[in-house]
Amino acid sequence: MYESYEALMERKLEQVSQKRDRRQGSIIFDAIAPNAAETAIFYSDLYMLENRTYGDTAIEEDLTRRCMERGVFRKEATKATFLGNFVDKNLEGCDIPIGTRFNLEELNYVVIEKTDTEGQYILECETAGEAGNQYLGDLIPITYLKTLAKGELIELLTEGEDEESDESLRKRYYSSFNTDAFGGNIEDYKIKVMALKGVGGVKVTPVWNGGGTVKLTVVDGNFNAPIEGEIVKIQQAIDPQQRGLGYGIAPVGHKVTVEAAKEVNCTIEMTLLLKDTANRAKVVEDITNSIEDYFNNLRKQWADMEYLTVRISYLESRALDAEGVIDVQYTKINGSTQNYILENDEIPFLESVVTL
Secondary structure (H helix, E strand, O other), X not given: OOXXXXXXXXXXXXXXOOOOOOOOOOHHHHHHHHHHHHHHHHHXXXXXXXXXXXXXXXXXXXXXXXXXXXXXXXXXXXXXXXXXXXXXXXXXXXXXXXXXXXXXXXXXXXXXXXXXXXXXXXXXXXXXXXXXXXXXXXOEEOOOXXXXXXXXXXXXXXXXXXXXXXXXXXXXXXXXXXXXXXXXXXXXXXXXXXXXXXXXXXXXXXXXXXXXXXXXXXXXXXXXXXXXXXXXHHHHHHOOOOOOOOOOOOOOOOEEEEEEOEEEEEEEEEEEEEOOOOOHHHHHHHHHHHHHHHHHHHHHHHHHOOOOEEOHHHHHHHXXXXXXXXXXXXXXXXXXXXXXXXXXXXXXXXXXXXXX
């Protein structure tokens, strides 16, 4: 569809008699050149508009609007919540008004709820997204509190997540066309659970503990095992009492258990033959980063695969791609020279790379 300036000029000049001067700089050439340039821009805009129209090429706001037509909505960025502990000069629990704001590093936090423990409150990071997950430690009150001696964030309760990516949203958009999703079957669970905030992937295990039972194994939006607070939120949305009474998304009669995927740490050992000019520390760093990327890609595939396999050949290939590496031998995963096959509910994480 796209027409370049050069192609348009060629077509326009073909319509002019060869008896006329059509060379660059001639009156005819200069007269039609501006029109060809504007027309090329017009074609370029049309091409861009066409791509913004379809689900496979639309991005950002255009993809969001296309998905809304199917009842699929982009997950907004969420804010991290923390458990905070506050004490007075006697090291006893200190009362903090709801709405009080604190600072830690470059982030601000606000008190949103009191817990049952004296001096402990739930705080929410004011900055949405993964950036809010970074810190634990001493808090600085933004407004003066007379009785407060010390406040600190002591535990991350729920992780903040960035706005859903185009890749993830597009995948859910395509899933919405699956006509097999109905009445609490596996596909129906996948679509509805994936629409929940904080879910990056789900595996559905029907009849796992007898008739009427369903197990949902999930990873979070960053493809890690969700922390306990996130599991509780998902459980509340699906089947809050785990009794199959239909108070959540699950149909009546479905007793649903939500569990986090199990994280499995992998230690990689390999013997490297390096060039004389290679810096071993830099080579190991590059290999580690590359293998981290491989593991991250595996976790992204987890929900669509029955089992994940960490392959020796992939590890060696990535090691060989590192600058300064001549050869790789004797690669092991957790002490074994075989490919490492994980269980259905397991996701791999890189513990360390040991090189000889």
